[in-house]
Amino acid sequence: MTGKPLLVLDRINSFYGPVQVHFDLSLTVPEKAIVCLLGGNASGKSTTMKTILGLKTPQSGHVLLEGRDITGAPTAEIVRAGISVVPEARRLFGEMTVRENLLMGAYVRADKAAIAEDYDRVLELFPRLRERLRQKAGTMSGGEQQMVAMARALMGRPKLICMDEPTMGLSPLFVDRVLELIATVNKTGVSVLMVEQNASMALRIADYGYVLQSGRIALEGPARDLLADPRIRTAYLGETIE
Amino acid sequence: MESLLSLPWFDFTISGVVIGSIYALMAVGLALIFGVANLINFAHGSVFTVGSYIGWTCAVALGLPLWATVLVVAAAGGIVGALIELLAIRPLNHQSRIAPLLATIGVGLILDQIVHIIFGANPRALPVSLPNLRFSIGSGTIGAIDITIFVTGVISALALYLFLFHSKLGMAVRATAQDGDAARQMGVGINAINMTVFGIAGALGAIAGLLVGIYYNSIDPNASFEIMLKGMVAIVIGGMSNVPGAIGGGLILGLIESYGIALFGASYRDLFAFAVLLLMLLLRPNGLFARAHAREAEPMTGTFVTRAKPVRIPAWALVAGAVLIALVPALGQPYLTQVMTNALLYALAAMSLTLVAGTLGLISIGHAALLAVGAYASALLTMAGLPVALGLVLAAAITAVLGAALTYPAFRLRGHYVAIGTLAIGEIVALVILNWTSLTHGSMGLYGIPPLELFGIPLFSTNASYWFVLALVIVFALLQMRLLSSHLGRTWRAIREDTIAAETYGVASNYYKGLAFGFAGFVAGISGAVSAHQFSYINYDTFNLLTSVLILTIVILGGLGNVTGAIVAAIIVAGLPEVFRTLAEYRMLFYGMALLLLIRFRPQGLMGSD
Ligand SMILES: Nc1ncnc2c1ncn2[C@@H]1O[C@H](COP(=O)(O)OP(=O)(O)O)[C@@H](O)[C@H]1O
Ligand SMILES: [Mg+2]
Numbered sequence: 001m002t003g004k005p006l007l008v009l010d011r012i013n014s015f016y017g018p019v020q021v022h023f024d025l026s027l028t029v030p031e032k033a034i035v036c037l038l039g040g041n042a043s044g045k046s047t048t049m050k051t052i053l054g055l056k057t058p059q060s061g062h063v064l065l066e067g068r069d070i071t072g073a074p075t076a077e078i079v080r081a082g083i084s085v086v087p088e089a090r091r092l093f094g095e096m097t098v099r100e101n102l103l104m105g106a107y108v109r110a111d112k113a114a115i116a117e118d119y120d121r122v123l124e125l126f127p128r129l130r131e132r133l134r135q136k137a138g139t140m141s142g143g144e145q146q147m148v149a150m151a152r153a154l155m156g157r158p159k160l161i162c163m164d165e166p167t168m169g170l171s172p173l174f175v176d177r178v179l180e181l182i183a184t185v186n187k188t189g190v191s192v193l194m195v196e197q198n199a200s201m202a203l204r205i206a207d208y209g210y211v212l213q214s215g216r217i218a219l220e221g222p223a224r225d226l227l228a229d230p231r232i233r234t235a236y237l238g239e240t241i242e
Numbered sequence: 243m244e245s246l247l248s249l250p251w252f253d254f255t256i257s258g259v260v261i262g263s264i265y266a267l268m269a270v271g272l273a274l275i276f277g278v279a280n281l282i283n284f285a286h287g288s289v290f291t292v293g294s295y296i297g298w299t300c301a302v303a304l305g306l307p308l309w310a311t312v313l314v315v316a317a318a319g320g321i322v323g324a325l326i327e328l329l330a331i332r333p334l335n336h337q338s339r340i341a342p343l344l345a346t347i348g349v350g351l352i353l354d355q356i357v358h359i360i361f362g363a364n365p366r367a368l369p370v371s372l373p374n375l376r377f378s379i380g381s382g383t384i385g386a387i388d389i390t391i392f393v394t395g396v397i398s399a400l401a402l403y404l405f406l407f408h409s410k411l412g413m414a415v416r417a418t419a420q421d422g423d424a425a426r427q428m429g430v431g432i433n434a435i436n437m438t439v440f441g442i443a444g445a446l447g448a449i450a451g452l453l454v455g456i457y458y459n460s461i462d463p464n465a466s467f468e469i470m471l472k473g474m475v476a477i478v479i480g481g482m483s484n485v486p487g488a489i490g491g492g493l494i495l496g497l498i499e500s501y502g503i504a505l506f507g508a509s510y511r512d513l514f515a516f517a518v519l520l521l522m523l524l525l526r527p528n529g530l531f532a533r534a535h536a537r538e539a540e541p542m543t544g545t546f547v548t549r550a551k552p553v554r555i556p557a558w559a560l561v562a563g564a565v566l567i568a569l570v571p572a573l574g575q576p577y578l579t580q581v582m583t584n585a586l587l588y589a590l591a592a593m594s595l596t597l598v599a600g601t602l603g604l605i606s607i608g609h610a611a612l613l614a615v616g617a618y619a620s621a622l623l624t625m626a627g628l629p630v631a632l633g634l635v636l637a638a639a640i641t642a643v644l645g646a647a648l649t650y651p652a653f654r655l656r657g658h659y660v661a662i663g664t665l666a667i668g669e670i671v672a673l674v675i676l677n678w679t680s681l682t683h684g685s686m687g688l689y690g691i692p693p694l695e696l697f698g699i700p701l702f703s704t705n706a707s708y709w710f711v712l713a714l715v716i717v718f719a720l721l722q723m724r725l726l727s728s729h730l731g732r733t734w735r736a737i738r739e740d741t742i743a744a745e746t747y748g749v750a751s752n753y754y755k756g757l758a759f760g761f762a763g764f765v766a767g768i769s770g771a772v773s774a775h776q777f778s779y780i781n782y783d784t785f786n787l788l789t790s791v792l793i794l795t796i797v798i799l800g801g802l803g804n805v806t807g808a809i810v811a812a813i814i815v816a817g818l819p820e821v822f823r824t825l826a827e828y829r830m831l832f833y834g835m836a837l838l839l840l841i842r843f844r845p846q847g848l849m850g851s852d
Contacts, residue, residue: 087424
């Protein structure tokens with residue numbers, strides 16, 4: 001893998017009550033890269049996101065951002081340090097306007113002038129949203145909502161965006177469009193950690209991929225290699241990788 | 243018709259709007275808190291009372307002008323609200339969601355007691371000099387007080403609007419109310435938001451207290467509960483977390499009350515509120531203004547604690563305990579025996595509630611109503627000439643039937659709504675007792691209830707009645723334990739864990755809930771009936787909210803669902819304060835603290851829950 005490591009998960013073990021969800025989970029997101037975390041239902045993908053954001057403290061192991069230990073730190077601090085999120089199912093504030101949703105993305109920031117700058121920049125990236133600023137986010141189509149969610153994440157001026165199943169529930173046409181957008185966002189210099197069930201789609205734009213199975217990394221490698229790997233298929237049929 | 247039309251409708255409308263705007267002030271705070279913290283703040287009425295007394299201190303004791311009084315009251319109310327969040331709610335962050343609701347009941351009792359200690363238990367006047375203006379409009383008039391209250395309400399609403407829609411913190415409050423998890427992921431500090439919302443609610447509630455005091459020129463240290471209920475009815479009308487809806491709900495309730503009083507008389511005032519509440523819960527639980535696609539309130543099971551394995555006590559120890567308790571009269575202390583009799587009557591009531599709240603998972607805050615039904619039934623029957631033994635049994639049977647029938651509307655409710663619904667049902671029972679004068683003698687109460695006796699054998703000596711009550715406790719405890727380990731008990735627990743799943747397996751949950759309330763009603767009815775014969779006098783207030791809270795505290799202390807626990811806890815909670823006189827004097831403080839500390843440090847109770 002190339003590039004300086006931006007985010008490192010180091011041997012994470014986490015539990016819900018007595019049930020262990022992660023077993024020595026380690027992964028690295030390099031600067032400016034798109035990394036894809038693949039896994040079936042209930043394999044622990046969303047819990048990985050929660051762990052990164054400090055919403056869930058692992059029993060052992062560390063989360064490092066640019067070498068700094070942020071394990072279990074308050075979410076506000078982690079967001080301020082440069083990690084934004086596109087949550088599972090987007091989770092927009094449906095009763096609030098698009099504009100307000102974007103501003104919520106910058107909630108932890110106090111630099112008014114820079115926020116205004118980012119606001120313009122984000123709207124340039126997503127011109128569709130400019131006409132919809134006063135519309136309630138909940139009334140938009142799935143694809144548009146995904147744009148708002150991404151724009152909202154960018155408003156935090158992040159170094160890394162964590163996306164939890166960004167293509168979930170979108171029509172095939174929109175899936176392509178969203179993947180394009182992710183690539184565009186990435187080109188602005190932001191790293192992306194993308195959690196997906198949809199392997200072949202996600203790997204097409206990713207640099208590197210991990211396959212998570214029942215809380216363990218079962219397979220990893222450059223996206224190109226994984227795409228060609230027949231075992232990826234097996235993983236998605238729920239069979240164990242030898 | 244003629245006479246109806248000639249009523250001063252304009253004046254009734256004005257007073258409806260004025261009282262309604264006070265309800266709206268209360269309701270807005272409740273709605274904000276419900277939205278952000280998913281919690282019904284039962285301490286909200288006490289903040290109102292605190293506000294009225296701080297208002298009295300400023301306006302009367304210190305002689306401050308009205309505008310300064312309003313500002314001080316708002317600031318103080320805000321601080322009280324924020325402190326409630328910090329001290330009582332925040333530590334419960336990781337407990338299940340009904341825990342903070344119970345904590346706010348404890349906080350309310352404590353605040354009320356503090357007001358009692360400082361200012362005494364009697365109402366006092368709150369004279370505020372306002373310009374002596376009256377505007378005549380048609381046949382009606384509007385006074386300076388009406389205008390002051392309405393304008394203060396409007397200014398508060400405007401300030402709230404500006405905060406919510408034109409400040410960053412306000413935006414975060416709205417975001418959190420819509421989706422707390424998503425807000426957290428944006429880096430919103432939920433504690434700060436909760437505290438903000440409690441602070442705002444406190445400020446508005448305290449202002450409402452001041453305004454009511456000015457309106458009636460009277461403040462009352464016992465007003466908390468009633469006004470809290472009014473606010474709650476308003477948010478149920480408005481749709482729980484809907485802030486504009488809460489304002490609408492408050493005004494609607496104010497008008498309904500005002501017109502209702504015009505038509506039926508003032509003694510029915512509270513009945514309108516609760517009738518509206520029940521109707522709303524049953525017909526439009528999402529409120530009048532809910533949109534079709536409104537997010538359904540998240541279901542919340544009645545289970546509110548991490549369950550701990552119940553402490554198994556060997557049979558010989560239970561027998562030894564029963565023998566020891568039976569020997570209490572041998573100590574030769576009649577006062578102690580009386581206290582213990584009373585504690586055992588509470589044990590019966592607690593056994594009844596622990597079945598409903600613990601085993602079945604329906605946290606009821608209106609359990610005193612069952613005691614009242616039993617007490618009145620037995621008192622009336624025996625005063626009409628029936629033997630006491632028959633009166634007791636019939637009263638218990640009547641309570642069983644009424645208990646199941648009255649709570650039937652609450653069966654389809656869940657979580658917080660059960661708490662609200664049972665509370666409303668309990669209040670309605672009290673109001674019916676108060677207003678059904680021909681049967682119950684209304685506020686006079688019933689005098690000269692025959693003393694305890696069974697088939698001609700007198701049981702009214704201190705020791706005899708003690709043993710009689712103890713025998714009842716033992717019999718019903720054994721019966722209840724037997725039921726719990728039967729198929730019936732397993733079905734009840736299955737309904738508690740997951741009503742919907744239980745129903746998909748073919749369990750007719752309403753039938754089983756009815757059985758539970760029937761049994762619980764029988765036991766509670768006996769407890770109330772025996773109390774009536776013990777006291778020889780009862781009135782509508784003998785079994786009130788404090789009784790309900792006390793029983794609930796006992797049940798939690800004993801461990802939800804735990805029969806032995808309920809008995810032990812009843813002896814501790816209902817017995818202890820009477821033995822120590824100072825505790826009895828500050829009873830509400832004691833109960834409030836007990837409830838608060840329990841939920842914080844030992845939510846699974848002394849003996850574990852099952
Ligand atoms: N809050 C929670 N409490 C208990 N168990 C949970 C919780 N969240 C997730 N789990 C469990 O942890 C496992 C992993 O969940 P998750 O990380 O959401 O998986 P994924 O996102 O890959 O579908 C699942 O078995 C799930 O049931
Ligand atoms: Mg997931």
